[in-house]
Amino acid sequence: MSEPILQVANLHVDFQTYGGVVQAVRGVSFDVCAGQTLAIVGESGCGKSVTVQSLMGLIPMPPGRIHQGSAHLRGHDILASKIIDGQDIRGSQISMIFQDPMTSLNPTMNIGSQIAETLEVHKGYSKSDAFARAIELLDMSKIPEAAKRAKQYPFEFSGGMLQRAMIAMAIACEPAILVADEPTTALDVTIQAQILDLLGDLQQETGMAIILITHDLGVVARMADEVMVMYAGEVVERGGVDDIFYRSGHPYTQGLRLAMPTNNQDTEANQTLVAIDGSPPDLFNPPRGCAYHPRCPYAMQVCAEQAPPTRTLGADHQAQCWLHHEMAGALPDGLVSASKVGQ
Amino acid sequence: MKPLVEIQNLVKYFDLGGDQRVHAVDDVSLSINPREIVGLVGESGSGKSTLGKTLLGLHDKTDGNVSFAGQVLPQRYRASDFRAMAPKMQMIFQDPYSSLNPRMTVGEIVGEGLRLQPELSASDVQDRVAHWLQLVGLSPDHRSRYPHEFSGGQRQRIGIARALILQPEFVVCDEPISALDVSVQAQVVNLLGELTQELGLTLLFIAHDLSMVRYISDRMAVMYLGGLVEVGTSAEVFFDPKHPYTQTLIASNPEADPEHERGRQSTTIQGEIPSPVNVPAGCRFANRCPQAMPHCSTTTPALKPVPTTSENLQSQRLVACHLFD
Numbered sequence: 253m254s255e256p257i258l259q260v261a262n263l264h265v266d267f268q269t270y271g272g273v274v275q276a277v278r279g280v281s282f283d284v285c286a287g288q289t290l291a292i293v294g295e296s297g298c299g300k301s302v303t304v305q306s307l308m309g310l311i312p313m314p315p316g317r318i319h320q321g322s323a324h325l326r327g328h329d330i331l332a333s334k335i336i337d338g339q340d341i342r343g344s345q346i347s348m349i350f351q352d353p354m355t356s357l358n359p360t361m362n363i364g365s366q367i368a369e370t371l372e373v374h375k376g377y378s379k380s381d382a383f384a385r386a387i388e389l390l391d392m393s394k395i396p397e398a399a400k401r402a403k404q405y406p407f408e409f410s411g412g413m414l415q416r417a418m419i420a421m422a423i424a425c426e427p428a429i430l431v432a433d434e435p436t437t438a439l440d441v442t443i444q445a446q447i448l449d450l451l452g453d454l455q456q457e458t459g460m461a462i463i464l465i466t467h468d469l470g471v472v473a474r475m476a477d478e479v480m481v482m483y484a485g486e487v488v489e490r491g492g493v494d495d496i497f498y499r500s501g502h503p504y505t506q507g508l509r510l511a512m513p514t515n516n517q518d519t520e521a522n523q524t525l526v527a528i529d530g531s532p533p534d535l536f537n538p539p540r541g542c543a544y545h546p547r548c549p550y551a552m553q554v555c556a557e558q559a560p561p562t563r564t565l566g567a568d569h570q571a572q573c574w575l576h577h578e579m580a581g582a583l584p585d586g587l588v589s590a591s592k593v594g595q
Numbered sequence: 596m597k598p599l600v601e602i603q604n605l606v607k608y609f610d611l612g613g614d615q616r617v618h619a620v621d622d623v624s625l626s627i628n629p630r631e632i633v634g635l636v637g638e639s640g641s642g643k644s645t646l647g648k649t650l651l652g653l654h655d656k657t658d659g660n661v662s663f664a665g666q667v668l669p670q671r672y673r674a675s676d677f678r679a680m681a682p683k684m685q686m687i688f689q690d691p692y693s694s695l696n697p698r699m700t701v702g703e704i705v706g707e708g709l710r711l712q713p714e715l716s717a718s719d720v721q722d723r724v725a726h727w728l729q730l731v732g733l734s735p736d737h738r739s740r741y742p743h744e745f746s747g748g749q750r751q752r753i754g755i756a757r758a759l760i761l762q763p764e765f766v767v768c769d770e771p772i773s774a775l776d777v778s779v780q781a782q783v784v785n786l787l788g789e790l791t792q793e794l795g796l797t798l799l800f801i802a803h804d805l806s807m808v809r810y811i812s813d814r815m816a817v818m819y820l821g822g823l824v825e826v827g828t829s830a831e832v833f834f835d836p837k838h839p840y841t842q843t844l845i846a847s848n849p850e851a852d853p854e855h856e857r858g859r860q861s862t863t864i865q866g867e868i869p870s871p872v873n874v875p876a877g878c879r880f881a882n883r884c885p886q887a888m889p890h891c892s893t894t895t896p897a898l899k900p901v902p903t904t905s906e907n908l909q910s911q912r913l914v915a916c917h918l919f920d
Contacts, residue, residue, distance in 0.1 A: 295776045295777070295778060295779075296776050410867055412867055413867075440638040440639055440803060440868075441638075441803065441805065441844060441847040441848050441849075442638060442843060442844060442847045442864055442867075443638075443867060444847065444849070445846075445847035445849070446864075446865070448849075467776060467777055468777075468849065469777070469851035470806075470848070470849030470850055470851050470856075471849050472851070473849065473850060473851050473852055473853045473855070473856045474849045474850075474853075474856040474859070476853075493853045494853055494854075497851070497852065497853050498853075507778065508777060508778065509851060510781075511777050511778045511780065511781035512777060512781070512806065512851055513806045513807060513809065513810035514806075514850075514851065514852070515806055515809060515833065515834075515848075515850060524785075525781040525784060525785055525810065526781065527778060527779075527781035527782040527785055528778035528781070528782075529782070531746055531748070531779070
């Protein structure tokens with residue numbers, strides 16, 4: 253694997269509120285390599301978005317606070333300063349697309365000018381050069397009649413077209429990393445497939461890394477090289493996409509998979525959905541021990557008392573779960589132990 | 596078997612003024628048998644929700660008929676029609692955040708329908724509400740709380756209790772799980788499945804999540820730009836789609852299986868669903884269809900039976916496409 257361009261270690265983010273301190277992200281570490289896609293998966297409120305927003309400097313401080321951890325982009329500490337060589341990294345090195353393109357664009361500016369603005373600010377293009385480049389970018393994002401569309405306003409675009417325009421804007425300065433926060437959740441499946449194809453094609457052409465936040469395991473299976481499963485502000489499992497889908501080592505990952513119908517003609521007769529009972533914990537006061545233990549079907553006494561250690565299950569595959577401890581006995585069906593890997 | 600709900604050539608247009616009309620539902624016919632779960636899928640803007648609402652009289656019908664247990668329902672509902680039909684046909688809404696009145700307690704919301712039964716005493720109403728809250732997995736103590744105190748999944752349970760307390764025979768579920776997290780979706784789907792079994796309900800389950808619709812429904816109907824393009828058992832439609840639009844839709848559905856996804860062809864369909872204002876003549880899908888023929892853009896294909904492979908003789912496989920003429 254190539255050298256990582258972004259290295260995040262032991263990141264902690266919390267929010268001071270009247271009700272107390274919300275510990276939104278509790279010790280997250282990950283690396284991102286050029287040309288690779290890292291998917292961050294988990295339920296709402298597990299800290300996926302806060303993690304990437306804190307890297308982008310999009311967390312309002314106060315009430316937010318990054319009280320521990322580090323993040324380095326090609327060796328530069330981006331938590332301390334967003335400026336590298338006189339340039340703001342946001343837009344030029346890391347850019348972001350959001351779930352709802354309708355509310356993330358300026359309704360009073362035409363699409364072309366909004367994209368051109370990025371180029372004027374970061375690259376010092378003249379107004380007319382920037383607009384001409386904006387049309388090229390819209391064309392790259394496969395928007396038909398780009399020259400005409402560039403002069404139109406967001407309300408004249410459909411949801412799928414707006415997401416393409418957002419992507420055009422995000423790739424304007426050829427960023428090293430594109431963060432996509434639930435980019436297709438608001439779209440229909442046919443449009444989702446088009447947008448995912450577009451992201452894949454652009455990644456091939458430019459070699460950028462993608463951090464994809466989603467709760468749809470189908471999208472993960474389609475796009476991801478590496479997967480990080482988050483629960484209650486922590487990473488519970490991390491590995492290659494095949495490790496997560498075929499050799500999952502954490503009950504939460506398994507729970508997410510069993511909660512979705514699989515479309516297999518042979519096994520469909522006996523399939524039932526297994527819901528994960530309850531809801532994610534309150535992050536004002538995360539549970540002691542493993543945060544997942546109140547919902548875990550295999551919880552043991554130790555799970556409620558001590559945080560589980562990180563176990564390595566294979567090359568680049570780790571899970572945080574007591575079930576992998578020597579004293580835990582046989583593993584439940586469907587989970588893979590460290591010793592079985594490689595057989 | 597006689598169908599419980601029979602839709603015949605139902606049409607719903609919305610006038611925009613001038614000559615412009617939105618063809619939201621255009622000549623839809625569909626029969627739903629007692630105790631059957633029919634899934635209705637299609638992209639946004641295809642008219643799924645309008646069809647569901649028109650069935651229940653929440654929109655006036657422009658043309659066509661809906662009959663319930665043999666009785667033809669009025670073209671335009673009056674207050675007395677709603678009072679008569681509410682105990683028989685109900686709806687579960689998509690957004691559990693905006694479909695519950697924030698100024699009413701959960702007890703008032705769930706018990707509101709019981710006002711149609713004035714013979715019930717206040718304590719009977721209380722008891723029924725408590726019973727239904729328990730059935731949907733909430734606690735009777737939640738009666739005096741307000742909707743904002745609940746999570747999305749819990750609110751959807753409140754919406755289910757509200758719809759089912761009158762013990763209707765037919766329920767339209769309009770995207771009941773789209774706003775929920777994956778793990779909570781499974782909770783709500785399992786709850787709906789159990790209650791449907793226990794109470795002998797008939798459901799029209801509207802959703803855009805194809806895997807979930809295939810999982811929950813007996814039959815599946817695919818809608819495109821106001822019209823039905825394919826109807827059949829869920830397994831047939833999902834694993835052996837006939838209509839080019841259904842094929843596209845199923846092929847776009849991402850599967851939670853990396854090996855399957857790596858073998859996937861790139862998307863075959865370009866473009867988006869056209870505007871339902873002043874719909875073009877001929878097959879509505881012709882301009883995006885990879886297999887379009889010259890006469891597709893001039894003649895509208897009818898929904899016609901094609902040979903079925905299902906053992907269930909009750910079910911008919913219907914496709915609206917000139918490829919099967």
